[in-house]
Amino acid sequence: MSKSLSHVFLPVFGGTALVLAVAVAIANRNYGQSKIETLETRIGQVETHAAVAQENAQAEANRAAELELKVEEIQTAAAERIANGTNLTAPAPSHDGTYGLGRPALEEEIAAWDVDVLPDGRGLPVGSGDVWTGEEVFVDRCASCHGEFAEGADNWPVLAGGFDTLADEDPVKTVGSYWPHLSTAWDYISRSMPFGEAGTLTADETYAIVAYILYSNDLVDDDFVLNNENFADFKMYNMDGFVVDVRPETEYAEWREEPCMENCKTETAVTMRSVFLVETPPEGGSNSVMNGASADGLPTFTAEGPSFTPTAAPIPEEEATAAPAVQEIEEADQTIELFAAGEKVFKKCKSCHQVGDGAKDSTGPALNGVIGANAGSVEGFKYSKAMKAAAEAGLVWTEEEMAAFLTKPKEYMKGTRMSFAGLKKQDDIQALIIYLKTFGS
Numbered sequence: 001m002s003k004s005l006s007h008v009f010l011p012v013f014g015g016t017a018l019v020l021a022v023a024v025a026i027a028n029r030n031y032g033q034s035k036i037e038t039l040e041t042r043i044g045q046v047e048t049h050a051a052v053a054q055e056n057a058q059a060e061a062n063r064a065a066e067l068e069l070k071v072e073e074i075q076t077a078a079a080e081r082i083a084n085g086t087n088l089t090a091p092a093p094s095h096d097g098t099y100g101l102g103r104p105a106l107e108e109e110i111a112a113w114d115v116d117v118l119p120d121g122r123g124l125p126v127g128s129g130d131v132w133t134g135e136e137v138f139v140d141r142c143a144s145c146h147g148e149f150a151e152g153a154d155n156w157p158v159l160a161g162g163f164d165t166l167a168d169e170d171p172v173k174t175v176g177s178y179w180p181h182l183s184t185a186w187d188y189i190s191r192s193m194p195f196g197e198a199g200t201l202t203a204d205e206t207y208a209i210v211a212y213i214l215y216s217n218d219l220v221d222d223d224f225v226l227n228n229e230n231f232a233d234f235k236m237y238n239m240d241g242f243v244v245d246v247r248p249e250t251e252y253a254e255w256r257e258e259p260c261m262e263n264c265k266t267e268t269a270v271t272m273r274s275v276f277l278v279e280t281p282p283e284g285g286s287n288s289v290m291n292g293a294s295a296d297g298l299p300t301f302t303a304e305g306p307s308f309t310p311t312a313a314p315i316p317e318e319e320a321t322a323a324p325a326v327q328e329i330e331e332a333d334q335t336i337e338l339f340a341a342g343e344k345v346f347k348k349c350k351s352c353h354q355v356g357d358g359a360k361d362s363t364g365p366a367l368n369g370v371i372g373a374n375a376g377s378v379e380g381f382k383y384s385k386a387m388k389a390a391a392e393a394g395l396v397w398t399e400e401e402m403a404a405f406l407t408k409p410k411e412y413m414k415g416t417r418m419s420f421a422g423l424k425k426q427d428d429i430q431a432l433i434i435y436l437k438t439f440g441s
């Protein structure tokens with residue numbers, strides 16, 4: 001180091017000496033008095049300059065020495081780490097234990113996680129903040145969502161007030177009215193607010209904000225200063241409003257049996273069908289086979305297996321046996337369609353004829369059971385002479401006769417009182433006959 005200092009000092013002192021020599025030589029040449037004065041001033045300036053340069057040089061030398069020391073420190077520390085095996089850039093050393101995985105957490109890593117603040121103040125960093133600073137920071141960082149007075153903007157959470165609402169159906173739970181510990185506010189704000197910018201508040205800012213929120217809740221005066229020393233002493237409004245839940249010890253046993261967790265049952269049986277429990281609809285469902293079923297004879301399931309052995313469904317010997325079944329279904333489907341179509345066509349007859357339960361004669365006779373019946377046979381109905389004559393002649397309403405009649409009633413039976421032009425479409429007539437057939441006599 002002394003070597004580097006001499007490098008700095010030599011040029012400075014050498015320069016000063018040189019200037020002094022020049023000045024003396026010039027004086028010896030009997031220059032005018034004024035010139036001498038000027039030169040004396042100049043010498044003074046140069047000397048001052050030299051002194052400043054010397055100071056700067058000294059400062060620089062000190063700084064260089066400091067840095068040299070630091071470098072030495074860092075190198076020593078790094079060497080120690082490598083020697084101790086805690087080199088952070090090296091792969092984690094394998095660890096003893098069942099799986100040989102992982103390594104003990106470093107102190108720094110634990111510290112980064114261990115940020116929680118407890119009601120008694122443990123975990124708080126050293127720091128402090130007053131209400132007025134708190135207001136400034138709050139307006140700047142929080143008010144856009146929580147309102148300038150912590151009253152909550154739009155639908156964002158309100159942080160102040162609500163003191164007389166806790167017993168209401170719709171209580172306003174705020175930091176002031178509801179939170180039992182101040183540490184929750186400090187911890188929550190420090191970790192998660194401002195929303196979307198968590199972790200950007202300093203400890204002092206957080207103390208100040210918490211002080212301001214207390215002020216907004218009228219819990220402190222405007223000269224209040226919150227710090228890590230007085231923090232744990234602060235009593236929150238609702239601190240006694242929470243109770244320890246003792247129901248597991250006091251109540252659960254009253255209405256709960258310990259569930260069996262092993263070797264509980266050797267046999268399970270189906271004891272009931274849902275149809276016995278729920279009310280089945282009167283139509284359709286009431287005819288369900290299940291309604292006639294009973295719990296007797298239902299299969300049971302034991303460790304050995306079910307109480308019945310399902311047998312494979314018999315395989316049809318010939319395809320022919322399956323064919324009629326398909327045909328039947330198709331026919332049934334067709335009949336349903338025709339019935340619906342016939343019901344529609346019957347609307348044209350409804351002004352004069354009734355069918356179904358309680359059907360009476362009106363302009364025309366009731367038509368229950370008319371297909372296959374003798375013509376003009378509804379007792380009490382006043383038929384035309386033509387219809388009576390046809391009846392006497394033995395006319396029977398077969399499907400063919402009915403179709404002919406309905407195509408053109410007046411042409412089919414001259415003199416009939418049925419004032420109906422007739423149905424043009426044979427499909428409509430066929431459908432109508434199917435429909436009429438469903439109403440018995």
Ligand code: HEC
Nearest residue numbers: 141142144145146156157159173174175189193194195209
């Ligand atoms: C961008 C909007 C926004 C900003 C800015 C903001 N917050 Fe919040 N704050 C929220 C939202 C949203 C919630 C509710 C979060 C949740 O329930 O998960 C909340 C919840 C809170 C709560 C808990 C309220 C309760 O009763 O549950 C506190 C306390 C709080 N914020 C304080 C602050 C503070 C202090 C600041 C400023 C440093 C701040 N917030 C900035 C949006 C914001």
Ligand code: HEC
Nearest residue numbers: 348349352363364375376377383384387416417418419420
């Ligand atoms: C404007 C009223 C009117 C309309 C509409 C009408 N009928 Fe008639 N129908 C009568 C009258 C009246 C008679 C009795 C005819 C007679 O005595 O000559 C009759 C008789 C009948 C008979 C014979 C009944 C028996 O007892 O022998 C049948 C079948 C019949 N109608 C079917 C129909 C059908 C099907 C329709 C609809 C497509 C229809 N009618 C539309 C008035 C009507």
